[in-house]
Amino acid sequence: xxxxxxxxxxxxxxxxxxxxxxxxxxxxxxxxxxxxxxxxxxxxxxxxxxxxxxxxxxxxxxxxxxxxxxxxxxxxxxxxxxxxxxxxxxxxxxxxxxxxxxxxxxxxxxxxxxxxxxxxxxxxxxxxxxxxxxxxxxxxxxxxxxxxxxxxxxxxxxxxxxxxxxxxxxxxxxxxxxxxxxxxxxxxxxxxxxxxxxxxxxxxxxxxxxxxx
Amino acid sequence: xxxxxxxxxxxxxxxxxxxxxxxxxxxxxxxxxxxxxxxxxxxxxxxxxxxxxxxxxxxxxxxxxxxxxxxxxxxxxxxxxxxxxxxxxxxxxxxxxxxxxxxxxxxxxxxxxxxxxxxxxxxxxxxxxxxxxxxxxxxxxxxxxxxxxxxxxxxxxxxxxxxxxxxxxxxxxxxxxxxxxxxxxxxxxxxxxxxxxxxxxxxxxxxxxxxxx
DNA sequence: AGAGAGCTAGCCAAATTTGACTACCGGCCG
DNA sequence: CGGCCGGTAGTCAAATTTGGCTAGCTCTCT
Numbered sequence: 001x002x003x004x005x006x007x008x009x010x011x012x013x014x015x016x017x018x019x020x021x022x023x024x025x026x027x028x029x030x031x032x033x034x035x036x037x038x039x040x041x042x043x044x045x046x047x048x049x050x051x052x053x054x055x056x057x058x059x060x061x062x063x064x065x066x067x068x069x070x071x072x073x074x075x076x077x078x079x080x081x082x083x084x085x086x087x088x089x090x091x092x093x094x095x096x097x098x099x100x101x102x103x104x105x106x107x108x109x110x111x112x113x114x115x116x117x118x119x120x121x122x123x124x125x126x127x128x129x130x131x132x133x134x135x136x137x138x139x140x141x142x143x144x145x146x147x148x149x150x151x152x153x154x155x156x157x158x159x160x161x162x163x164x165x166x167x168x169x170x171x172x173x174x175x176x177x178x179x180x181x182x183x184x185x186x187x188x189x190x191x192x193x194x195x196x197x198x199x200x201x202x203x204x205x206x207x208x209x210x211x212x213x
Numbered sequence: 214x215x216x217x218x219x220x221x222x223x224x225x226x227x228x229x230x231x232x233x234x235x236x237x238x239x240x241x242x243x244x245x246x247x248x249x250x251x252x253x254x255x256x257x258x259x260x261x262x263x264x265x266x267x268x269x270x271x272x273x274x275x276x277x278x279x280x281x282x283x284x285x286x287x288x289x290x291x292x293x294x295x296x297x298x299x300x301x302x303x304x305x306x307x308x309x310x311x312x313x314x315x316x317x318x319x320x321x322x323x324x325x326x327x328x329x330x331x332x333x334x335x336x337x338x339x340x341x342x343x344x345x346x347x348x349x350x351x352x353x354x355x356x357x358x359x360x361x362x363x364x365x366x367x368x369x370x371x372x373x374x375x376x377x378x379x380x381x382x383x384x385x386x387x388x389x390x391x392x393x394x395x396x397x398x399x400x401x402x403x404x405x406x407x408x409x410x411x412x413x414x415x416x417x418x419x420x421x422x423x424x425x426x
Numbered sequence: 427a428g429a430g431a432g433c434t435a436g437c438c439a440a441a442t443t444t445g446a447c448t449a450c451c452g453g454c455c456g
Numbered sequence: 457c458g459g460c461c462g463g464t465a466g467t468c469a470a471a472t473t474t475g476g477c478t479a480g481c482t483c484t485c486t
Contacts, residue, residue: 002442021465030364035310035371042443044466049441071465097248099310099374106366150394151243153319157381158248161312164377168370181363215472234435255473257436262471284435427486434481442473450464456457 003036003104006091008046009084010108012056012076019061019073020044030107036100047074055080088112092120095128095165097158114176114183121173125166132162216249216317219304221259222297223321225269225289232274232286233257243320249313260287268293301325305333308341308378310371327389327396334386338379345375 007030011023018026024043032038051058054077061071076084089112091105109117135158148155175181220243224236231239237256245251264271267290274284289297302325304318322330348371361368388394 004442019465024465031367037443039444040466041445041468045442097312099312099370103367103370106370107364110363150323151320153385153388154244154316157312157316157319160377160381164373168373172366175366217472232435237435250473252474253436254438254475258472429485431484432482435479437478438476440474440476442471444469444471446468446470448465448467452461452463454461455459 002098003032003091003100004038004042004046005050006084006087006101006104006108007032007036007038008043008050009055009076009080009087010104010111012047012074013081013084017059017073017075019071020047023047023074032104035103047072050080055083085111089116089120092117093123093127095124095131095162097161110181110183112184114186117183118173118176121169121176125169125173128162128166128169132159132166135159135162215255215311216245216304216313217251217255217259218263219297219300219314219317219321220245220249220251221256221263222268222289222293222300223317223324225260225287226294226297230272230286230288232284233260236260236287245317248316260285263293268296298324302329302333305330306336306340308337308344308375310374323394323396325397327399330396331386331389334382334389338382338386341375341379341382345372345379348372348375 007027008023011026012018014026015022020043024038024040027033027038027043047056050056051074056074057077059073059075061073088105088108091101092109094101112120135155220240221236224239225231227239228235233256237251237253240246240251240256260269263269264287269287270290272286272288274286301318301321304314305322307314325333348368
């Protein structure tokens with residue numbers, strides 16, 4: 001699964017109640033369209049799918065003023081919250097070469113208690129090291145590297161990425177252990193959503209990298 | 214697009230003529246199922262699609278001995294070769310947060326002349342630096358970092374990944390410039406496919422990381 | 427000789443993702 | 457006042473991806 005479900009669940013949860021366009025807007029605010037598949041089609045699809053599965057509750061809203069398409073507001077259910085936390089824990093520890101799930105999880109990590117987040121991040125480092133060992137053991141056999149020719153560069157790249165990822169995670173662990181950020185149960189949380197009517201500084205009109213391609 | 218097209222085109226090209234299962238086997242040999250979406254369904258789909266688009270030529274093979282499903286062998290066309298080289302060039306330079314396309318391109322980079330590969334890799338470094346500048350400029354405004362709360366860790370992670378990727382690419386450039394590997398037009402190329410009947414040391418029976426999850 | 431395991435080769439339905447498209451409204455410009 | 461631009465809210469068909477399924481062999485025990 002991609003990161004879309006976590007992103008959508010997290011966005012709805014922070015609002016309490018949100019319709020599709022609000023979610024879409026939040027994800028854009030977070031820059032999610034740059035590092036994940038958070039495109040309109042995917043977002044609306046995920047909302048409907050998760051409503052069907054009981055993770056979200058759909059409220060049909062009467063078209064307020066003029067015609068327009070029928071709006072639907074979503075609210076997260078008990079079951080949806082469980083799924084949300086499960087995904088969050090999973091993605092914080094998973095090292096599977098897709099950086100988007102980690103990125104999404106970083107955005108929500110403060111929904112967990114500090115101690116748990118630390119434990120998960122340490123688990124993440126362990127997983128990376130385990131993976132690294134597996135690569136070097138299986139793909140760099142006794143005959144020595146080089147027998148793979150340029151193909152060895154692929155393994156080299158994997159190993160380099162793993163090392164870099166582990167190093168970064170260790171840095172994050174230190175910052176969190178040192179008291180950075182506000183985690184669950186520690187008072188007023190940092191809110192990354194826009195209030196109704198608040199101007200979106202990251203919305204249209206703001207050049208994002210990649211727009212010119 | 215994912216890396217699947219480049220992988221499939223490259224595999225068919227190295228064989229000269231290959232049927233689906235051969236391609237599937239090569240990709241497994243390269244470990245592609247671990248870092249890309251190279252699953253049977255995707256491979257067979259890509260073969261058919263590209264045959265329909267004229268990138269591959271499909272030969273119906275009469276069922277050799279007993280019944281069995283009708284085999285199809287594929288051969289790359291002129292147009293397919295062009296597409297192959299275009300994808301290769303593109304993926305060697307593209308820095309778009311999906312490591313699988315780079316990984317796939319690394320596997321085939323020796324199909325280009327050494328000088329061109331070097332130029333593309335240098336272009337890649339430039340792109341990464343450009344991207345890094347965009348992130349730090351747009352997402353770390355005058356108010357200073359920290360106003361984003363833990364969300365700033367996402368940008369921090371991006372920047373760290375970019376730096377790590379650039380550093381690795383510079384290392385590769387040095388190795389290639391120093392004469393490593395055999396590039397197009399430099400004599401006997403390194404072949405990463407299995408000869409008909411050769412045993413696949415990476416096939417089934419060999420534990421891959423992730424099998425135990 | 428028959429049961430079962432495992433390989434070869436490939437197919438398929440369901441789920442997801444993409445990228446473009448619709449429809450309504452308000453403002454603004456000449 | 458007509459036309460068009462931009463924002464809001466969302467839909468849709470087509471392409472792709474997933475994960476498991478089929479069917480025919482070939483060994484290997486028993």
